Amino acid sequence: MILQQKKYGLIDLILIPIQCAPVAATIGFIMSLIKNGAPILQVLVTAKFIDLAISVVQGQTDIATVLPYLLAVVILVGVDWIFSPWQLAGLPMVWIQTKIAEKFRSAITEKKAKLQYSSVENSETWDLVERISDKPEEKLKDAFEIFISLITIIIKVVGLIFILASQVWWAAVILFITTIPIFLMSVKSGKAQYQSVRDTSKLKRNYKYLSEILTGREAVNERAVFEYGTKLNETWHEHYETARKIQLKTRLKWYIRETSGGLITSLFTIIVTIVLLKPTVDGLLTIGMFMSLTNSFRSLAFIASWQLNFSIRKLVGSIEMMNDLTVFCALQQSEDATVKPSPAPLTFDSIVFDNVRFSYPGANSEILKGIHFTIESGKHYAFVGANGAGKTTITKLITGLYNGYSGNILVNGKRLTDYSEAEIKSLSAVVYQDFARYQITIKDNIALGNVNALNNDDLIHSAITTVGLEQAIYNLPHNINSYLGKLNQDGVDLSGGQWQRLAMARAIVNPAPLLILDEPTAALDPVSESKIYEEFEKLSANRTTIFISHRLGSTKLADKIFVIDDGTIAEEGTHDELIARNQIYATMYESQRGWYQ
Numbered sequence: 001m002i003l004q005q006k007k008y009g010l011i012d013l014i015l016i017p018i019q020c021a022p023v024a025a026t027i028g029f030i031m032s033l034i035k036n037g038a039p040i041l042q043v044l045v046t047a048k049f050i051d052l053a054i055s056v057v058q059g060q061t062d063i064a065t066v067l068p069y070l071l072a073v074v075i076l077v078g079v080d081w082i083f084s085p086w087q088l089a090g091l092p093m094v095w096i097q098t099k100i101a102e103k104f105r106s107a108i109t110e111k112k113a114k115l116q117y118s119s120v121e122n123s124e125t126w127d128l129v130e131r132i133s134d135k136p137e138e139k140l141k142d143a144f145e146i147f148i149s150l151i152t153i154i155i156k157v158v159g160l161i162f163i164l165a166s167q168v169w170w171a172a173v174i175l176f177i178t179t180i181p182i183f184l185m186s187v188k189s190g191k192a193q194y195q196s197v198r199d200t201s202k203l204k205r206n207y208k209y210l211s212e213i214l215t216g217r218e219a220v221n222e223r224a225v226f227e228y229g230t231k232l233n234e235t236w237h238e239h240y241e242t243a244r245k246i247q248l249k250t251r252l253k254w255y256i257r258e259t260s261g262g263l264i265t266s267l268f269t270i271i272v273t274i275v276l277l278k279p280t281v282d283g284l285l286t287i288g289m290f291m292s293l294t295n296s297f298r299s300l301a302f303i304a305s306w307q308l309n310f311s312i313r314k315l316v317g318s319i320e321m322m323n324d325l326t327v328f329c330a331l332q333q334s335e336d337a338t339v340k341p342s343p344a345p346l347t348f349d350s351i352v353f354d355n356v357r358f359s360y361p362g363a364n365s366e367i368l369k370g371i372h373f374t375i376e377s378g379k380h381y382a383f384v385g386a387n388g389a390g391k392t393t394i395t396k397l398i399t400g401l402y403n404g405y406s407g408n409i410l411v412n413g414k415r416l417t418d419y420s421e422a423e424i425k426s427l428s429a430v431v432y433q434d435f436a437r438y439q440i441t442i443k444d445n446i447a448l449g450n451v452n453a454l455n456n457d458d459l460i461h462s463a464i465t466t467v468g469l470e471q472a473i474y475n476l477p478h479n480i481n482s483y484l485g486k487l488n489q490d491g492v493d494l495s496g497g498q499w500q501r502l503a504m505a506r507a508i509v510n511p512a513p514l515l516i517l518d519e520p521t522a523a524l525d526p527v528s529e530s531k532i533y534e535e536f537e538k539l540s541a542n543r544t545t546i547f548i549s550h551r552l553g554s555t556k557l558a559d560k561i562f563v564i565d566d567g568t569i570a571e572e573g574t575h576d577e578l579i580a581r582n583q584i585y586a587t588m589y590e591s592q593r594g595w596y597q
């Protein structure tokens with residue numbers, strides 16, 4: 001199934017299930033038609049049956065004439081029972097839900113995977129994505145069911161009103177008029193309730209996150225040491241209660257209104273029943289028709305005030321979900337987002353930042369304020385500077401995560417944005433500060449760095465040696481096939497520094513010509529750090545590297561150091577040149593050296 005960039009609406013609540021499960025949707029639709037058509041016939045047949053039964057009792061008719069009507073009543077009651085939603089008609093709905101889960105959910109997942117990185121980082125977009133991904137198969141199945149039941153309810157109501165009108169026209173008119181405000185109220189209520197879901201989605205995201213901190217494994221150490229459980233629990237409770245109250249308030253407000261509407265309709269049916277007594281006594285209505293009409297009238301009032309109300313409210317909520325789907329489908333996506341890096345990496349002679357200015361989407365302030373620098377192939381560079389200066393942001397632009405900048409980023413003189421996504425992905429391998437810790441096998445943890453050579457064990461072993469993890473890994477009972485983390489029963493855990501080395505191994509197996517290391521050694525002890533640098537020197541002899549580091553000892557090895565200050569390149573040169581310059585870098589270096597004296 002393909003999601004389109006279009007305005008989704010009411011009709012799509014029917015079309016999507018039909019697209020996903022055409023046979024089940026058709027069967028479900030026909031079943032609902034039969035189920036809801038039966039009561040209309042039932043009114044006529046029951047009236048005739050009662051009248052004939054009275055004639056039989058009075059000795060005016062032969063009992064044989066009643067039997068076909070009795071049989072018809074039994075069949076119609078049977079149909080009603082067999083096609084009840086929780087009986088046979090439920091089966092196609094289960095099938096529809098399974099198919100929607102298979103086709104529609106995977107279309108959503110595919111779109112999510114293709115969303116531009118900038119969209120994923122935006123919290124409003126993320127709220128929308130969360131709403132769309134929250135049990136869509138269940139919501140669409142319910143909407144389809146409700147849509148069909150609404151059509152059939154309308155058929156039922158129109159049919160019964162028609163019969164009523166043919167007998168007592170004014171009662172039909174009054175009943176019709178009373179359903180109009182109930183209909184309008186249901187529409188408003190449905191909208192208000194979906195809006196309350198929107199209003200609370202940010203709060204829900206917050207309290208889900210807090211709940212993860214309070215119960216999840218990731219924060220277990222800090223939670224135990226800092227004992228912040230009570231404090232966070234209070235915040236969690238606050239968010240949870242605010243969201244709950246908003247939804248409860250909306251629900252309660254509309255429940256009271258809807259109940260009052262329902263009570264008025266019920267009162268009206270009692271009055272109509274009393275009023276119908278007169279024409280029955282006068283012989284304008286047969287006793288059978290009176291009994292059948294009052295009976296169906298009661299069910300009609302129930303349908304108009306409760307069932308119709310419920311269905312419309314739910315349906316309007318589903319239409320709001322379609323509005324969300326429209327916005328979701330319009331989100332910018334990159335068709336190549338899911339393509340693999342090209343197996344032959346994009347080699348380069350130079351990467352040039354030419355007056356690059358950049359602000360994060362939705363942010364007011366510029367992070368990069370006209371940056372100029374050149375990276376030459378085969379050389380080693382270091383980016384240093386204070387926290388928040390813009391170092392990581394530069395790497396996000398090189399790796400193509402953001403392209404909403406002004407100025408140019410040129411690779412071999414050609415704009416980076418003119419290369420294909422596969423080429424851009426093959427240009428660089430990165431070890432991020434906040435690298436991921438995958439709870440899968442060690443082998444897969446490393447192999448994921450090169451999706452074009454997932455089963456190259458030699459590459460994995462050589463990366464393990466480079467980052468010095470041989471002892472830690474080869475002593476494990478399952479070697480590189482050992483699971484990491486606590487997700488698996490016999491999973492092993494690594495120290496912070498070992499996880500960091502594993503992330504480096506992941507980047508090392510990647511054949512990209514540019515290796516970006518964003519504070520790769522922050523969790524390493526000094527001996528490991530210098531050992532890793534030695535290994536890296538060997539490894540990156542024919543690669544270009546960009547190191548971002550606050551430990552200026554490591555930057556000494558760089559061919560060129562860029563000092564980033566407030567979104568600009570404040571200084572550049574070798575270690576010795578920058579020390580001789582005696583400005584920002586020299587001050588930083590001296591202050592660090594001071595720690596060890």
Ligand SMILES: Nc1ncnc2c1ncn2[C@@H]1O[C@H](COP(=O)(O)OP(=O)(O)OP(=O)(O)O)[C@@H](O)[C@H]1O
Nearest residue numbers: 121360363367385386387388389390391392393394
């Ligand atoms: N996704 C984002 N949206 C908005 N602002 C962001 C985003 N990511 C980073 N920033 C802001 O951009 C600025 C530069 O961040 P960046 O991560 O590039 O700094 P850095 O020099 O790498 O810092 P550090 O040394 O602390 O890692 C910071 O002020 C940060 O708050």
